[in-house]
Amino acid sequence: MFAPRYTDPLGSRLPAFERNILKLRAMQMLLIMFYAEELKRQVLDLIQTTDRLRVRFKPAEFKERVPEGAKRPLPKALNALIDDGAINDAEKNEIVTLIDYRNIVGHRMHELVSDIR
Numbered sequence: 001m002f003a004p005r006y007t008d009p010l011g012s013r014l015p016a017f018e019r020n021i022l023k024l025r026a027m028q029m030l031l032i033m034f035y036a037e038e039l040k041r042q043v044l045d046l047i048q049t050t051d052r053l054r055v056r057f058k059p060a061e062f063k064e065r066v067p068e069g070a071k072r073p074l075p076k077a078l079n080a081l082i083d084d085g086a087i088n089d090a091e092k093n094e095i096v097t098l099i100d101y102r103n104i105v106g107h108r109m110h111e112l113v114s115d116i117r
Helices: 016-057 073-084 089-107
Strands: none
Touching (some): 016 073, 016 089, 073 089
């Protein structure tokens, strides 16, 4: 490989401050991803469990709104929560924004730490 053309006065390690910033941001990204996945899981479980109970007790009146293996289950589950009156449109948009932010964190980590050399 190529030898470096300059000598880094700090050596090959980042300064302690920048190392600690990286640790902090990594923990923040991890928590964002964890809580977003937890929120998605809880919303889906809530709707699927409720629907299973409704179908079990009154099969002629109800059908499952988000069956297992459905495509794009989260939007369907959020719409079901709106239909049930559990959340309103503003809260749905906030949840979607949080999930989108999780996707940005998961797919663009390099942009979130680009200011650190």
